[in-house]
Amino acid sequence: MPLIEFTDKGLYCRAGDFYIDPWRPVDKAVITHAHSDHARWGNKYYLCHHDTRPILQQRLGPNTYQDIAWNEPVYMNGVRITLFPAGHIIGSSQVRIESNGEIWVVSGDYKIENDGISGQFEPVKCHSFITESTFGLPIYNWKPQTEIYTDVQNWIRKNQEVSKTSVLIAYSLGKAQRLLHPIAEVTDKIFVHGAVYNIHMALVNAGWKLPAVQRVTPETSKEELKGAVVIAPSSAEGSPWLRRFAPYEIGICSGWMQVRGNARRKNADAGFALSDHADWNGLLQACRETEAECIYATHGFQAVFTRYLNEHGINAKEVKTEYGDDELEPAELKLEED
Incomplete structure (x- = not known):
């Protein structure tokens, strides 16, 4: 059984009995960042980074929140959970989980360039790496x-x-x-x-x-x-x-x-062309630097991206999730009309 399963509620760690960025209500949710497609209402417990908590409280209201720093491990049923900077937005984190010597990293959304407020993306070595591919085409190559x-x-x-x-x-x-x-x-x-x-x-x-x-x-x-x-x-x-x-x-x-x-x-x-996501080269860099044995690509141009990785000797698989495009504003934000 893999350490993370792809279920109809989201990314599930059976050994620890928790989900990462679930898209259906669950008992225990580990949150990579506060965008509405990754942090949804209805969970009984939320684990997140210190800087994500006030945003979740503003967006989701009173809930049971636990916040931790980057590189501050916590344990659920013996599974070690550690957050590392993702560089996507304020508080955004990659989730590293480890059990019985097996290591998976869920990146959430990320970008490689340090924007000065979101933290510097930190590649984390692992056996399996779950990456976004929002801009997973060679045409997307950001200016500094x-x-x-x-x-x-x-x-x-x-x-x-x-x-x-x-x-x-x-x-x-x-x-x-x-x-x-x-x-x-x-x-x-x-x-x-x-x-x-x-x-x-x-x-x-x-x-x-x-x-x-x-x-x-x-x-x-x-x-x-x-x-x-x-x-x-x-x-x-x-x-x-x-x-x-x-x-x-x-x-x-x-x-x-x-x-x-x-x-x-x-x-x-x-x-x-200002984005909070990695461009084509940034995605490739992140995948290589994890030294992962398997890359799972989700939300974006995952078919193109996984094909390219496989053609260049990196084992990659395409995964369907319900994460969206945060370059578009969620429906919950209504306009203030005159």
Whole structure:
């Protein structure tokens, strides 16, 4: 029996009697990170990283939570569980489980480049490695983060010159926090959608030092918004909520902007290929550095990715899960209409 089984409720460790990022309610859930496709409501117990707990509390409300640090082992029924940085978003972790000399690592979502707030991805040697493959095609090859930030800053400055509001479409948990520091170098007029504000305040109240933001409300004046920056979730695209910012330009921050024409198809003025996921080379690097005997690829271009690994001497299998694309905002985040 493998240490992790792929079941209709999620990734199950029978020896420890717990699930990792289950998509159905279970008694014991080990959570890699707080995005809604990996951390769902209804579990009786949640184990997560210290920095993930306040976000789960904000999103899921009162529950039984246990939080631990990276590289701080805990045991369930004799199975050793240790969290390591995944570099995806604040608090995101890889889950290493060990029993009777067998080691598996569940990566959750991850990226290789250190973004300055999410922790540096740390390859963990194991026998079996479960990896995402959201951007598992060779076309996805990210520019260095500093270059993308410079592009965003120059775009904001261009809009400021003509008193336009710069509306950045970015996931409320992850990219919204990453963008704050480079934006703050250009302006202190940073406004955010309510969904972004809720996450922001949960982190600030937990002790995170983030640049100050203002929540967009019906009382926010046109004068305040001239030349300002607004961060909003993808659900704001094409919505009446945007009308208050006119004149404005829209810039979408997403790995999908790597494909030429995607910004135009979304009627955006600019596209920035900023992703919280590993690109093609990052995925390959992570898989190689684990030295795993078997790679299990899930959510994304897993068929292409596993075929490439097998053709290059790395044993890989495709696995179906219910994890989604966190480059899109979950339905639970409703727009605030006038």
